[in-house]
Amino acid sequence: xxxxxxxxxxxxxxxxxxxxxxxxxxxxxxxPSWSDLPSMxxxxxxxxxxxxxxxxxxxPLFGAMEVMLPGMLAGMLGGMLGAxxxxxxxxxxxxxxxxxxxxxxxxxxxxxxxxxxxLVMLLTYLLQAHYEGRKA
Amino acid sequence: xxxxxQQRWDRAAKYFDxxxxxxxxKRWRPYKEALFAPMSGRILFLAAGTGLDFTHFxxxxxxxxxxxxxxxxxxxxxxADSYPGQIELLLMDVHEMEFPDGHFDQIYTSxxxxxxxxxxxxxEALKRxxxxxxxxxxFEHTGSRIFPFRQILNLTNPLWSxxxxxxxxxxxxxxxxxxxxxxxxxxxxxxxxxxIEAIAP
Numbered sequence: 001x002x003x004x005x006x007x008x009x010x011x012x013x014x015x016x017x018x019x020x021x022x023x024x025x026x027x028x029x030x031x032p033s034w035s036d037l038p039s040m041x042x043x044x045x046x047x048x049x050x051x052x053x054x055x056x057x058x059x060p061l062f063g064a065m066e067v068m069l070p071g072m073l074a075g076m077l078g079g080m081l082g083a084x085x086x087x088x089x090x091x092x093x094x095x096x097x098x099x100x101x102x103x104x105x106x107x108x109x110x111x112x113x114x115x116x117x118x119l120v121m122l123l124t125y126l127l128q129a130h131y132e133g134r135k136a
Numbered sequence: 137x138x139x140x141x142q143q144r145w146d147r148a149a150k151y152f153d154x155x156x157x158x159x160x161x162k163r164w165r166p167y168k169e170a171l172f173a174p175m176s177g178r179i180l181f182l183a184a185g186t187g188l189d190f191t192h193f194x195x196x197x198x199x200x201x202x203x204x205x206x207x208x209x210x211x212x213x214x215x216a217d218s219y220p221g222q223i224e225l226l227l228m229d230v231h232e233m234e235f236p237d238g239h240f241d242q243i244y245t246s247x248x249x250x251x252x253x254x255x256x257x258x259x260e261a262l263k264r265x266x267x268x269x270x271x272x273x274x275f276e277h278t279g280s281r282i283f284p285f286r287q288i289l290n291l292t293n294p295l296w297s298x299x300x301x302x303x304x305x306x307x308x309x310x311x312x313x314x315x316x317x318x319x320x321x322x323x324x325x326x327x328x329x330x331x332i333e334a335i336a337p
Contacts, residue, residue: 007163048292060155063163065277065303065328072288124326127282131323 001129002066010062011124015074015117018054022047022075023082023113030083039083047079047113048072074120078113085109137229141253142204148300149207152186161188164275167324168192168246171273171331175199177241180265181223182230182248184208187215189246195220200240202228230258235265242266245274249310250301259314266336272316274332279304281327289328308332 002008026043051071058067085108107115168189175197181189184201185208193199201216201223203209209225216223228234230252243266252258262272280286289304296303308330311319316334323330 010159059159060157061159064156064160066163066325067159069280069285069288069326069328072292073284076288127326131282131326 001125001132007062007066010058011066011070012121014054014058014062014067014071015121015124016114017058017117018047018051018071018074019078019113019115019117019120020110021050021054021113022078023085023108023116024110025050026079026082026113027085027109030085036084040080043079043081043083044076045079047075047077047082049075050079051075070120070124073124074117077116077120081112081116082109085112137232138204138253141229141251142206144300145203145205145251146207149186149205149211152208153188153211157186157188161191164324164329165192167329167331168275171275172244174271174273175242175244178239180235180240180243180262182243182245183251184212184216184225185246187212187223190215190219190223193219193221193223197221199223200226200235202226202230202233204229230261233261233265237264238267238270239265240267240270242271242273245272245276247276247301249274249276249307250278250303250305255305255307255310256313259310259316263315263336268336270336272311272332272334272336274307274311274334275330276307276332277301277303277329278307278327285326285328 002011025046029046030039030043051074054075055068055071058071169192172192173194175194179197179199181199181201182203184203198221201212203212206227209227212225216225231254243262249255249258266272279289293302293304308319308321311332311334315337317337319332319334321330321332
């Protein structure tokens with residue numbers, strides 16, 4: 001498991017940004033009248049695109065696969081969660097209240113996405129603790 | 137010479153250090169230094185790239201480093217010159233290496249077999265130029281067995297392979313398929329970034 005503080009902080013920054021950006025884009029672009037499933041699928045794609053943008057910035061600073069792979073998962077999860085906020089907001093205006101925080105449980109799209117990023121951080125580090133140094 | 141691959145890496149050479157020179161190299165430094173530490177005898181290193189790996193080599197070795205891209209070789213020259221030992225840089229395709237059979241004691245690779253067009257044939261070519269009992273030591277990123285990372289790598293591979301490496305290869309299986317023996321794997325990041333060690337038959 002990564003123990004160097006520079007890279008731990010880099011991972012946190014990368015995954016929170018990927019999640020938040022994915023969530024924000026998804027919340028901003030979803031139409032509230034859409035049903036959950038297509039919204040979430042499109043949100044995941046938007047989140048993946050967001051993570052690639054973030055990856056261009058963070059890869060040169062913090063690592064290649066270590067940035068890209070969890071970043072994509074964080075973006076996809078963030079996008080999926082962010083896409084749920086307009087749908088949950090019901091008649092909230094398209095890129096209005098859903099972004100600003102009347103979405104799912106009162107959370108905004110980017111906040112939902114950021115939580116997704118934090119979840120991916122936890123998952124990645126737990127998996128890494130399991131796999132690191134394992135001989136095959 | 138595979139011209140298509142050569143052109144792809146000539147293009148990549150321009151931004152290679154920018155994308156990989158600081159963060160990725162700094163992150164992988166401990167693993168690469170441990171992998172390269174046993175260097176001795178006649179050593180082949182592929183692919184040299186811009187020479188970022190040369191700083192991880194133990195001092196005082198005589199190393200032949202090959203790459204398919206003239207642009208990469210051009211950029212690697214400065215780093216080869218500053219290495220405290222001897223690095224001979226050669227423009228060569230791994231599929232068409234001109235070395236005699238059993239010429240090298242050890243072969244090292246670093247993020248190479250994600251990009252070699254025909255990895256099993258490339259590894260078989262390595263088997264030809266390494267002495268029986270010689271060590272193949274690789275630092276590679278591979279596909280993943282873990283859900284959902286496996287699916288993400290498979291889904292995005294067409295995009296990555298259009299600009300650079302494949303991200304979902306089973307390099308460990310390729311090493312075994314090429315006929316190397318006693319294959320050992322050490323996972324560094326999930327089961328994606330790995331050191332692979334094997335012995336030539």
